[in-house]
Amino acid sequence: MKIFHIPAFTDNYIWCIQKNKKLAVVDILITHHHFDHTGGLEDLHKLVKGNIYGPKQSNKFINKFVSENDEIEVLGNKYKIFETPGHTLDHISYYSEDINSVFCGDTLFSGGCGRAFEGTFEQLHNSIQKLNGLPESTLIYAAHEYTVSNLKFAYSVHDDEIILENLNRSKKLLSEGNITLPTVLSLEKRINR
């Protein structure tokens, strides 16, 4: 199995989980209703042989509604659903212990979190605490490349050597044509210390 990304728009990452010739796509595992995460369904739903999972009422092409604690199986791996409202009210995240990974959409990024567009800061905080409860080695597949701007801001308010080190490492990755994601929960905990 391998996980790779398709870049979209200016800074979106569409995560693809590939096994043999089968492909699962985040967002075909829909995290929330925003257009930059669901717009592709208009064309893509015609090609999808399996299910399009997502929160109820997020998009008309979702045919399997999922909510808190639901478990689904995608390409042989189990995923547990966490409701993670804040950025939007419908936002969910997909966690797979089998592949030690969470697909958290716009809830958590490296060095920062999503904007609270629809939910309250308290809701977003609670959602991040759910992700914070996952094993420290969990890989975080966030949906945008915000790492450098997040870490620049973090360093401007908190003079911390680990933040600076990761800011420089992230800049270097991007300048070499790589991406900074996935990040890992233990690093995010350290950055936010």
Ligand SMILES: [Zn+2]
């Ligand atoms: Zn969004």
